[in-house]
Amino acid sequence: VTLKEFEGHPTAVLFWNPGCGFCQRMADDLKAWENNKPEGAPNLLVVSTGEVEANKATGLKSPVVLDSGFNVGRAFGASGTPSAVLVGADGKIASGLAVGSPSVISLLRNEAPHLLDASAAAPEPEAPAAPRGIAMGSKAPEIKLPDLDGDEVTLDDVSDGRTVLLFWNPGCGFCKRLEPDLKAWEESADEDAPDLVLISTGSVDDNAAHGFESPIL
DSSP: OOOOGGGHHHHEEEOOOOOOHHHHHHHHHHHHHHHHHOTTTTEEEEEEEEHHHHHTTTOOSOEEEEEEHHHHHHTTOOOOSSSEEOOOOOBBHHHHHHESHHHHHHHHOOOOSSSSOOOOOOOOOOOOOOOOOOOOTTOOOOEEEEEEOOOOOEHHHHSSEEEEEEEEETTTTHHHHHHHHHHHHHHHTTTTSEEEEEOOOHHHHHHHHOOOOOOOO
């Protein structure tokens, strides 16, 4: 599938990840838009990461193409999901980058405030809601998960001291932006630094491609 196939009608290119919490939260709004498009609404092309089955399970009617390395997303200036840009009927960029579900839905509805000038700075991504988490002092839940070799391991098998558990997704744009900083930390961490263990989704190959020194479960 190429973008050229959509020329002749405005098309919103939506950068998506079925494992992204923000994407999951807007999926129902996106389906409602598909079922009741306003007059003059653009076509929708979903450029997604993740596995084929996970994307099919989303149940979107619009065409979905897979950009496993997020290379197309970066080429359009996207740094995370969900984000979208409008491409005009002439194949030229017709909006700035809409970041976060409210801005994306507004773009799809042709609401003027979110049809930004292409030269404008992209808005900041939505911040996650403040997590509730587990109360400090509580016993940590047991962890028994497969590592990248397929061996079932516990937290005690991969760490013997203070440990930071990083919940990760190799297809998430925000995770990709963090990757260089994590590698720099791994190279420079002193002996008093906590151990790092990544608790990840995605395929073994996608996770192995990061090249982290820290264990990934």
